[in-house]
Amino acid sequence: MPQLLQAHALDLSELIHPGDTVLWGQANAEPLPLTEALMAQRARIGRFRVLLGIANSTTCRPEHAEHVDLLAYCGAGANRELGNAGVLDILPCHYSQLPALIESGALRIDVLLLQLAPADANGRYSLGIAHEYLLPALERARVVIAEVNRQAPRTFGERTLGAEDLDAILHTDRPPLENPPARIREADSRIAAHIAGLIDDGATLQMGIGAIPDAVLGALRDRRDLGVHSGSLGDGVAQLMQAGVITNARKNLDRGVTIGGLLLGSRVIHDYAHDNPKIQLRSTAYTHDADVLANLNQFVAINSAVEVDLSGQVNSEVAAGSYVGAVGGALDFLRGAARSRGGLPIIALPSTAGASSRIVARLNGPVTLPRSDAGLIVTEYGVADLRGKSLRQRLECMLQIAHPQHRAALEEQLCTVAGCPPLE
The missing domain is CATH 3.40.1080.10 (Glutaconate Coenzyme A-transferase)
Incomplete structure (x- = not known):
């Protein structure tokens, strides 16, 4: 005992x-x-x-x-x-x-x-x-x-x-810790609208942490039979399950069940998950397994970044010299979505942080996600689909989703993108 x-x-x-x-x-x-x-x-x-x-x-x-x-x-x-x-x-x-x-x-x-x-x-x-x-x-x-x-x-x-x-x-006998609701800004809502426009009925979602995933879920209330297979599950998942939007009815794996590794929200998700067999928690060995993710049809992975360079390389770890993020599960999920039939590997981020551009010619931190795994990059200014694109084509796409005030400066730095001929 x-x-x-x-x-x-x-x-x-x-x-x-x-x-x-x-x-x-x-x-x-x-x-x-x-x-x-x-x-x-x-x-x-x-x-x-x-x-x-x-x-x-x-x-x-x-x-x-x-x-x-x-x-x-x-x-x-x-x-x-x-x-x-x-x-x-x-x-x-x-x-x-x-x-x-x-x-x-x-x-x-x-x-x-x-x-x-x-x-x-x-x-x-x-x-x-x-x-x-x-x-x-x-x-x-x-x-x-x-x-x-x-x-x-x-x-x-x-x-x-x-x-x-x-x-x-x-x-x-104590209340567990809770996450306060994320503050959703105008840029987050615009990003969410772009992403929501890509998501069809029956898709299975993975969401990272923060305001943008919460905003995306809020923009999907008119969808039907969405599914969830994610590392973390927040309040937005509980709310869409209660509204009948997330049913997991079309999932080809774990049909009828929302899958996650961790509850990451407030009492909303804690109370909804209590004694609820429609939400099941699994080990990382399952939630992040490459073959499981690849076999989820219409798997949409939505993750954030600190910055993305013009070729599609992603830094998700370091901002202004501080370690704020992680290598984490982003690459696991993005590769799974890339292999999924009808899947969408998405990196979403506001175009700026204060006065600085988050679309950059050269990363200011480590390469967390290589450009060879680049999928769709989304800011409030649109969607850059880098799949199948050459370096020159990527530069053109990425400039279009950068903040207008930073585009000219980024064009002047194009020569720093290795292996790419100059734009005409």
């Missing part, structure tokens, strides 16, 4: 050792009482490492680096402060690679902290808000510690847990 932990006397030092790597559910799946106790007891435990995903809390702070090595696959949320302070190391891998890295031990996980929903009548615990890369970690971790949160949604997924899978349990 697992050890029962008490909130007033929560001591993790007997379970977590110096040199351990600790992983927990990202974003709203974070077991906050456990992670806060871990950080409070860092000096007593001795130096250890944590692997972070999206951080929707400030549990980990720059001053903790005195006792904790901080590693993350992304710079999202509170991770940005850690990166700017110079204490965050980045794991630059595709999201689809995480399960194999964990399973092989190349990315060692010693301790796994989970937030679970209460046990059902059969004594089985739901993983609640996230499955994704937690499943392979369950098989590799030496110690599994669970917060069983009375208010966590009980979701359907690949597996449930029994008492035999857990080493210690802390019972709580």
